[in-house]
Amino acid sequence: MAATQTGLHHRSYASELRIWTSRAQWIRLGLLTVLLLALPWVLDNYWLSIVNTALIAVVGAIGLNILVGYTGQISLGQGGFLAVGAYTSVILADRAGLPVPLSIASAVIVTAVVGTFFGLPGLRLKGLYLAIATLASQQIILFIVRRWGWLTEGRGFVDVSRLEFLGFRIQRETFEQQWYWILLIIAILAVLVAVNLFRSGLGRSFMAVRDQDIAAAAIGVNVARAKLTAFAVSSGFVGLAGALTAHYTEVISWERFTLDVSILYLAMIIVGGLGSVAGSVYGAVFITFLPVVVRGFAEFAGGFAPFLQAQLPAFQNAVFGLVIIVFLIIEPRGLNHIWTRIKDYFGYWPFRY
Amino acid sequence: MSTAVNLLIFGLADGAILALAALGFVLIYKATAVINFAQGEFLLVGAYTFYTCFVIFQLPITVGILVGVVVAVLLGIVVERLILRPMIGQSHISIIMVTIGLSGLLNAIVQMFFGTGVRAQPAVLPSPPVSILGATIPGNRLLAILIAAIVLTVLTIFFQKSKHGIAMRSVADDEQAAMTVGISVRRVYAMSWALAAVSALIAGILLADITAVDLHIASFGLMVFPVVILGGLDSVPGTIIGGLTIGIVTQLVSGYLDPGLAEVIPYIILVLILLIRPYGIFGEKRIERV
Numbered sequence: 102m103a104a105t106q107t108g109l110h111h112r113s114y115a116s117e118l119r120i121w122t123s124r125a126q127w128i129r130l131g132l133l134t135v136l137l138l139a140l141p142w143v144l145d146n147y148w149l150s151i152v153n154t155a156l157i158a159v160v161g162a163i164g165l166n167i168l169v170g171y172t173g174q175i176s177l178g179q180g181g182f183l184a185v186g187a188y189t190s191v192i193l194a195d196r197a198g199l200p201v202p203l204s205i206a207s208a209v210i211v212t213a214v215v216g217t218f219f220g221l222p223g224l225r226l227k228g229l230y231l232a233i234a235t236l237a238s239q240q241i242i243l244f245i246v247r248r249w250g251w252l253t254e255g256r257g258f259v260d261v262s263r264l265e266f267l268g269f270r271i272q273r274e275t276f277e278q279q280w281y282w283i284l285l286i287i288a289i290l291a292v293l294v295a296v297n298l299f300r301s302g303l304g305r306s307f308m309a310v311r312d313q314d315i316a317a318a319a320i321g322v323n324v325a326r327a328k329l330t331a332f333a334v335s336s337g338f339v340g341l342a343g344a345l346t347a348h349y350t351e352v353i354s355w356e357r358f359t360l361d362v363s364i365l366y367l368a369m370i371i372v373g374g375l376g377s378v379a380g381s382v383y384g385a386v387f388i389t390f391l392p393v394v395v396r397g398f399a400e401f402a403g404g405f406a407p408f409l410q411a412q413l414p415a416f417q418n419a420v421f422g423l424v425i426i427v428f429l430i431i432e433p434r435g436l437n438h439i440w441t442r443i444k445d446y447f448g449y450w451p452f453r454y
Numbered sequence: 455m456s457t458a459v460n461l462l463i464f465g466l467a468d469g470a471i472l473a474l475a476a477l478g479f480v481l482i483y484k485a486t487a488v489i490n491f492a493q494g495e496f497l498l499v500g501a502y503t504f505y506t507c508f509v510i511f512q513l514p515i516t517v518g519i520l521v522g523v524v525v526a527v528l529l530g531i532v533v534e535r536l537i538l539r540p541m542i543g544q545s546h547i548s549i550i551m552v553t554i555g556l557s558g559l560l561n562a563i564v565q566m567f568f569g570t571g572v573r574a575q576p577a578v579l580p581s582p583p584v585s586i587l588g589a590t591i592p593g594n595r596l597l598a599i600l601i602a603a604i605v606l607t608v609l610t611i612f613f614q615k616s617k618h619g620i621a622m623r624s625v626a627d628d629e630q631a632a633m634t635v636g637i638s639v640r641r642v643y644a645m646s647w648a649l650a651a652v653s654a655l656i657a658g659i660l661l662a663d664i665t666a667v668d669l670h671i672a673s674f675g676l677m678v679f680p681v682v683i684l685g686g687l688d689s690v691p692g693t694i695i696g697g698l699t700i701g702i703v704t705q706l707v708s709g710y711l712d713p714g715l716a717e718v719i720p721y722i723i724l725v726l727i728l729l730i731r732p733y734g735i736f737g738e739k740r741i742e743r744v
Contacts, residue, residue, distance in 0.1 A: 175547050222728055228546040229489050229687075233679050234728050237721040240676075244718035360676075364554055371551050412566045419562035425555030429548050430540045 118300050125444075137285060141278045149277040151393055156284035157345045158385035160291045162369040163378060164338025167295065169367070170375035171304070172331035173311030174223050178235040179366045181219075181242030182336050184358035186212040186343025188252055191261050191353060201266045201348065208344040209337045215242075216336020223328050239360055247355045258354035261347055280349055287345065291338060295378045298334070307331050311376075368421065372428050374435030383436040391424065392417045456589035461709040462702060463586070467595040467664060469701020470602030474657035475674060476681040476693040477609060478650030484626040484688045485646035488538060489550055492557035493654060494675015495564075500526055500655030501662040501671050502564050509575050522655045530651035531644050539643070561672055573667040578659065598660045605656055606694055609649075613690060622646060626688070680720035683727050686737020695735060 111117040121127060141149060161183065168174050190208035193199045199207070219242075222234040246252060253259050264271045264280075271279050298304040306327045309317035318324050347353045365388060373384020395417045403410040432439060479493045503525045507518035537556060541549050579594035579601075613619040624632040625642040633639055661671055681700050685692025700720050708716035727734060 169547060173547075175550065222725070226728060226732060229550070230683075230728065230732060232489065232546070232550055233683060234725065236676070236679060237724045237728075240718055240721040241725070244714070248714055364558075367551055367554070371548070375547065415562045415565035417562075418558050419566065422555045422557070422559030422562060426537055426552055426559065429544070429552045429555070430537070433544060433548055 120296060120300075125448075141281050146277045149281055151389060153277060153280050153284050153349060155386045155389035156281075156288045157342050157349065158366075158369060158389050159288045159382050160345065161339050161342030161366055162373065162381040162385040163291050163295045164335045164342065165366045166370045166373075166375065166378070166381040167298070167307070167338065168331055168335035170370055170377065170380075171299065171311060172307040172328065172335075174220070174328060174331060175228065175232040176235045176335075177232055177360065177363045177367070178219060178239040178242070179339060180358040180360060180362035181239045181246075182212050182216055182339040183343035183346065183362060184242060184246050184355065185215045185336075186340030187347035187353050187358070188246065188259070189340070190344035191259055191347045192252070194348075195259075195262055201264055205341065205344045205348070209340045212340025212343065213333040213337040216339070217329050217333045220329055220332025220336075223332065224325050236360070239363055243355060243358060243360075246358065253354070258352055259347075261351045261353065263351065264348050284345065284349070287341070291341070292378060292382065295338075295381075299378070303327075303330065308376075368425050370435075371425060371433075372435055374437030377435070377437040379440075380435050380437030383440070387436060388421075391421065395420050456587070457709060459587045459589035460591060461705045463589070463591050463595055463599075465702030465705030466698060467598045467701070468705060469698035470599045470606075471657050471660050471664075471697075472674070472677060472681050472701050473694045473697025474602050474605060474653050474660070476678045476685070476697050477606065477690065478653040478657075479678045479682055480685075480688060480690060480693050481622075481646045481650045481653070483682070485622050486534075486538065486643050488553065489546075490650070491550065491553040492533075492560060492675070493650070493678050494672040495557045495560035496526070496529070496651050496654035497658035497661060497674055498564055498669065498672040499529060499560055500651070500658030501667055502568055503655070504659045505568075505573055505575055505662065505667050508578070509573070515578060519659070522659065523652055526651035526655040527648040530648035533651075534644050534647040538647070539640075557672070557675070561669070565669060570669055575662065575667045578663045594664055598664055601656070601660060605653065609653065610690055618642075618645060677720055680724040682734075683724050683732075684734055686734030689734065689736035692734055692736035 116122075121130075140152060144152065161179070165176065165179055168176050186208045189211045190201075190204045193204035193207050194201050197204075219235065219238040223231050226234055264283075299308070306317065306322045307330075309320070309322050310324055310327045310331075314324050317327070343358075346357070350357075369384035369388045370381055371384070372387055373382065374380025396413060399409040399413050399416060409416055428435065475493055475497055478496065479490055482488050482490045500522055503522045504518050507513045507521045508515060513521070533556065537552060538549075541552055577594065579597045581592045581594040583590050584593050584596060585591070613623060621632070621637045622642050622645065624635070624637060625639055629639055632642075657674075658671060661674060665671075677700065681696040682693060683696075684699060685694070685696025700723070703723065704716045704719060707719045
């Protein structure tokens with residue numbers, strides 16, 4: 102799963118731990134920075150709102166990938182954990198009057214605790230059984246969210262007040278732009294934390310558990326602790342994504358956190374690449390933009406195939422299902438691997454490898 | 455008393471249909487070690503195929519069922535050949551995700567052709583009110599129980615006695631040993647998917663008849679998980695007991711406590727079973743422990 106570039110030969114541990122290994126990476130980083138800085142000036146509000154959604158998805162997808170891709174624990178409970186993060190932050194901020202940064206931080210901690218609790222079956226169960234156990238936890242959390250009237254004060258949904266902290270308040274006219282900068286910074290921080298996590302002993306122990314849990318135990322990894330920490334760290338990211346969703350969309354209800362959302366996030370990391378932080382980012386962006394692109398195509402093709410436009414939601418779902426199947430069959434290592442292969446092709450040209 | 459009998463019969467009917475759906479699931483798991491998240495969509499496709507024949511083309515019921523069986527067999531074989539076979543040897547996550555993708559695809563295709571609304575279908579099973587122990591029960595529930603019981607018995611006998619059934623059990627037991635004695639593992643794989651689709655077809659038609667023809671039929675597929683975990687993932691009698699138990703418990707909770715709780719009680723049972731006895735009531739104690 103953890104693919105390394107061909108032709109990259111490390112001669113020391115220090116070199117293996119390096120994040121930046123080539124000048125091309127610095128150039129790409131420069132180009133990416135320019136692109137990210139330019140986006141809010143180039144895009145209109147509609148496209149920027151999709152970019153913002155994608156940035157939140159990046160945080161959530163990284164969280165899920167830590168658990169599924171890096172530690173090998175299947176989770177179908179993502180939607181439930183997003184809900185925990187969202188409701189915790191909103192209730193603390195709007196009803197208990199906590200400043201938003203603190204409420205989001207508390208949401209991260211609460212979700213990490215809840216995630217650890219629902220990770221407990223993971224100590225006894227593996228593979229298929231764990232998938233079914235997390236499916237159950239998803240349904241149970243969602244049931245609680247739906248039926249616990251106190252959460253929504255009996256209305257079924259919660260209005261979230263506009264983001265405001267330390268005298269800073271999101272303005273209506275520049276809503277998307279201001280959120281873009283906030284979400285971009287948080288997404289970058291999430292990427293940095295995740296990348297560095299897997300340079301540390303803790304992150305390496307997650308991967309050891311994924312690759313061979315018995316061998317991991319034999320070399321002194323505390324498997325139970327590694328698994329629970331993975332659940333905690335992963336749920337922390339997911340709780341952050343949930344809290345951000347709540348404050349960004351300014352209204353939350355249980356429909357946002359169904360099993361479909363769990364599947365959406367799993368699709369992101371499958372399409373992007375299991376066990377890869379970069380892959381989580383690619384996958385989150387890809388899956389967020391997919392329905393938009395499909396809608397664009399349906400509108401474009403509407404002239405000669407009005408059927409597509411009339412059946413747009415079904416068409417979008419069909420494409421979504423098909424993308425998952427095709428990726429798994431043709432490129433199970435995802436977009437990240439495709440990107441690695443492209444780089445290798447040009448890096449070693451005119452040789453094949 | 456009459457409420458209790460009523461709930462019990464309704465639960466039995468639900469449970470019998472659940473057992474049919476779960477049987478297909480267990481078949482696939484036993485022979486190919488695939489967890490099929492698209493089982494609910496197999497029910498959906500079955501119910502809508504029958505609806506198309508019976509209502510849109512006005513064919514007789516028997517022809518409708520025959521067409522349904524043909525479509526189900528083809529669907530099973532095509533899915534196995536095109537989607538699951540390339541996935542052999544991949545990790546659990548990938549195989550689970552591919553069936554999830556399949557479920558999304560099938561659901562979307564049905565939605566494209568038939569929309570999201572409820573379709574009117576004249577009753578297939580006659581429904582005279584029958585009174586048992588002071589409770590009045592629509593006859594179609596009793597017939598549904600009867601039909602499910604017959605199908606389950608036939609399939610159980612098929613596994614125990616017929617050549618193909620024994621071949622399927624041997625592949626489930628040990629693929630390589632089965633291959634060395636000359637069993638075509640590929641054919642067995644294809645056959646288990648086809649049979650699973652057929653049992654889902656029957657479950658789908660029954661469910662559509664006692665509820666309605668709409669997309670909610672697919673959500674029945676998720677209820678399969680509590681059933682199979684309770685009964686044991688690889689046990690045929692287990693699915694029957696599991697199905698009936700879950701059906702009855704759901705109806706009792708819905709009738710006496712709270713219909714909302716009834717939706718989630720199967721999953722609570724699931725978690726408890728996983729914590730206490732992960733291999734279920736009848737399952738083989740081969741579960742991967744850590």
